[in-house]
Amino acid sequence: MEQQTRVNWPFLRRESPEIQRAEGVYLYTSGGKAILDAAGGAIVSNIGHGRARVAQRVAEATADCTYVVPPWTTPSRQALVEALEANWLPEGLRRIHITSGGSEAVEAAVKMAIQYHAARGEPGRRQIISRSVSYHGTTMATTSLSGHPARKRGLEHALCAEFIVPTPYPLRCPLGSHHPDAGRFYIENLRNAILSEGPENIAALLAEPITGSSGGALVPPDDYWVAVRDICDEFGLLLILDEVMTGFGRTGKPFAYQHWDIEPDILVSGKGLAGGYAPIGGVYASETVGSTIQKAGMNVMFHTFGAHPAACAAAAEVLNIMAEEQLVEQAARKGQRLKRLMHEAFDQHPHVAEVRGRGLLLAIEVVKNRETLETYPEQHAVSDRIVGKALGKGVFFYGGGTGDVRDIVCIGPAFIIEEPHLQTMTEILLEAVNEVTA
Template structure:
């Protein structure tokens, strides 16, 4: 038994967590040798699997070569190479990458950069941000203001800068009570309406998750949605920031999820799986034209961070990309993701408490409902999805939860395994979820 002194301020205060001792592939082992299938990659982070020696070796060698190098004093080869690798895979002319430690930081940097781009271009009145309800962008104050997850925002509203919001592309629970495709993407057209009403001369940027993840559980939008959004932003000179912290780096079967929609945003953010979860690393990607606006005017982005452009983290990111390339794991996600989706629908969709299954690649949401016909959610006071999660945990399966999908209520699971999961393991996972549903709801 590992002794725990008890001085930690833990993420969860409602339970005593087991102590993780080993992790390899798609499994984590605790101090009692119990194994857990990591069916969500933690917080949709682990993509190449746990315990990758190539990443560990790259980080180890980089530490011994040169570790902390301040980015205003030197550049380093790992940082330069990682930026080039990402630029080759990024859509359009997103050619410049700024590296940070987490997704929240990357989104914060994007919000600030959008404002500075407008200032440099002589549009000082453009300062307001538009986000979406039922979105998540991180917990720093700028990212928190942009997000649309009410339970996270409400306690800190007095601290936040005003931001505007439109409904999410959530076809299962359409905010307008419409049906796709006869809706004509009313949820996208709402952006144009809001910009017009607020005054386009005041709007700096629109930020959105390419595929809404944690808050409405892998809700893949209709194909035309982002094209309409992109055209609206371009028409009003509003910068489009796509948050791919969760859905990027191959999670949906494309290196960048926006490739599913054939659009190029002004900025894109990455995090979570950028280094496979091994080390803290995120990135802000930006179009070359916007980079040049900053370079040729003030010559400095008014932002920074002690641990930005960190060569050790970048070495981890480079090693992760090499693994994904060499083992063709992004292509594997595209193929095997269809199998995972089909298994989920086959075994779970017939269940009375499963209202919807949606997703792409290795990012799937299972919405849990009290009444399937009316899509009635469970009251959040019941903590339904936490009960399902805990039962799966006891059986040795780790899944991610999503709450507050229907106003303040609603529950869902997110399934997002490492890209190396086998066919047999996928079937074992889905059958385990079905077993828990049958036990829990009967």
């Protein structure tokens, strides 16, 4: 019998734990059980749960400026801009637009790219290239742009036309697993797709620099991003990087694109911006993009709750804490340690194809056969069962994949995680994988 929970949200009923409170890297159920949050929720929590300092700032901002229309300035909006400029955004990406979440931010970035070209007198450039595997959000446009079949189910016939090229997936590169020419293969694929569509029709490439939970921390070959940046420049496309999952230190650099020598024209963030203390996202565009749109008299329309004062206060304080406690460096260091533990646990495992990722965004890909990379049938729901087993043992991991890509289990804890937690996470994940694949 399906368990009745008191809140059914979303409206499809499913069993879900009832969390009473959260502190540090632990969630506590109403029954008093502690759950080690190895995924920071949906890869969101970075400074850990329950910091009174952030709650205090949110309370002050709510009392001082409960709601003010998004384009006006308030002290907490000012504080957020100062924090972003002091420690996070490069000089070239300081046209800031604050939203209430990741999907809204990606959607705004896509609209800006189209407006930019229209403002320059090239309204024909209205296509956005995106990639499969990817996830960019839950609005109609961002669902269309996502290379994520499972999240399109029942919507396929109603979504916008898609223009999707393959995401680098070194393990499953058609040339062979981790083939030395894998980077070239995906770069040429993109170039050919642009040429066949006609660059004059394309506004931008939208991509995650390291693919999040949809692909399970897919890191492209090292020659990929510099070449892609060059291709965008060659054909006049803007490069929009979606760092909703990877931004603000998750991969051990402030932004994941900084693992390579590139800069986007528009950068998008979400989750880690306020580490779960508030719903907020951000779009950071270059001066050229911002001023071109502005000079043409076009609006970058806000959502009513965009740049909400309480959310800006939370984000500013979270960013300050991350800088003070050097949490990005910690994410890099602890990520290396966790990856080593995971390699020790899974490198010889008959049902784990590989351990991958950067910083504290790691994943395993579970397969029926490690040699052939054959997957389990989708209806076996292997990754869901692994996540369920581990939860029963007191550790929460985040299941990933797209339906076509499976069976992914992601790890993305808060950056304050300690050595014993890293060991527990690895041990419990191994036990759960063993039990489900036995």
